Amino acid sequence: MEPELSVVIPTRNRAEQVVRTVGAFLAQTGVDFEVIVVDDGSEDGTSKRLGALRDPRLEVVCQPRGGLAAARNAGLARARGRYVLFNDDDMVPEPGFLQAHLGLHRRYPHAAAVSRTYVPEGFAQEAFACFWRAKTEAGVRGRVDGAVLGWGGFWFASRSLSRVLAETFAPFAGYGWEEHELGWRLWRKGVRPRLALGARAAHEDRPSLEVALAKQRSMGRMAWEFYRLHPHPLVALWTGVHPTSRLYKRLAYPWAKAEQLLQDRRWEEGPGAFRGYRFLLEAAYTRGLLEGS
Known part of the structure; x- marks a missing residue:
């Protein structure tokens, strides 16, 4: 039987972090799901660490280093769920995260569900970290559940949409705009990014x-x-x-x-x-x- 939701997580050389993120997903309840981790040429034992979790809902795909877009596309190609959630390896979900995503899709079948991500207080002690925390959370502060975030609201740190609507990422030569480029295509197809307020995830990446x-x-x-x-x-x-x-x-x-x-x-x-x-x-x-x- 196909799962209701497929979680796609690209990663490279961040074994400890991705294991923590995957563990938080495997602890989710009330949803039939699978987790697909694409190991993009890691050299730190990532695949071995993940294999030790021994959970039938987890699949680890290993590929030579090809970049973020290639890793996400490989995960999408393996996904079997009705919905696909692209989640970065440092976005750690809180309890009820997947239920909140599916709840939004039931209300808005043609939308992309955007997670309510935040920088934990422990990661925002220095001046720049405090600034970064305020900056990254400004786009959703004060928004209600299901609010449309605008055509610039596509960022795929943690976002889900129907697998029927999903498209592959275009590979860029460097960092930046890959998520927005896909978002531009989705927006022009009528897909709107909506905030899933109850889908909270901690962005565990100490900013510098x-x-x-x-x-x-x-x-x-x-x-x-x-x-x-x-x-x-x-x-x-x-x-x-x-x-x-x-x-x-x-x-x-x-x-x-x-x-x-x-x-x-x-x-x-x-x-x-x-x-x-x-x-x-x-x-x-x-x-x-x-x-x-």
């Missing part, structure tokens, strides 16, 4: 400014790949590749100023810390955007 800046710079470069796939005016404005957007960003977020902020970081101790972090992230994105043009 250096990693965030590198990702933002990569996203700036990948914006061009997104636009080449979909040369639409809204995509140009959304990603910033539009000439007017690029001119504005070049003037408003010069990398020279960002370097000054990174050299003397005493501002992090003051009330303007969040403003400084926002500028740095925008400057890093702009830098990548201009490099990719």
Whole structure:
């Protein structure tokens, strides 16, 4: 008998984290489901650690390193459930998580269910971590259960949709925009991302400014790949590749100023810390955007 829901988790060299996440899924009740972990060329014994769980609902797929999109696509190809949940390996679900996803799909059959993810307090002690926590949760703060998050609301850290509606991810050369590119295709098919308020998951990834800046710079470069796939005016404005957007960003977020902020970081101790972090992230994105043009 086919399961009601397939959980697809891509992972690479994060054995301890993915085992914790999978364990939290296997502890879910009230739902017939399967968990498919795609080990994307790990070298830290990930598959062996997962195999020790010995649960018939768990399938581990090993593949040579192919990237996040390839791993997600491999999991989708193996999925048998009526619904597919793409979940990052550091998104640890709370009890009732899968029931909340299925509950939303019963009310909105043609929607994508977006998890209510949050950064645990223990992961947000330093200034940048506090900023990142506030930033990542801002998009859903105050929203009611089932709220439509808008055509920019597609991020696949933890998201489910009908397997009939699911499409494969386009592989990008670097980090950034893969989820949004798929979201753009789904939105144009009429699929709307809706918040599953009861589907809470802890994002157990300790944020750092250096990693965030590198990702933002990569996203700036990948914006061009997104636009080449979909040369639409809204995509140009959304990603910033539009000439007017690029001119504005070049003037408003010069990398020279960002370097000054990174050299003397005493501002992090003051009330303007969040403003400084926002500028740095925008400057890093702009830098990548201009490099990719």
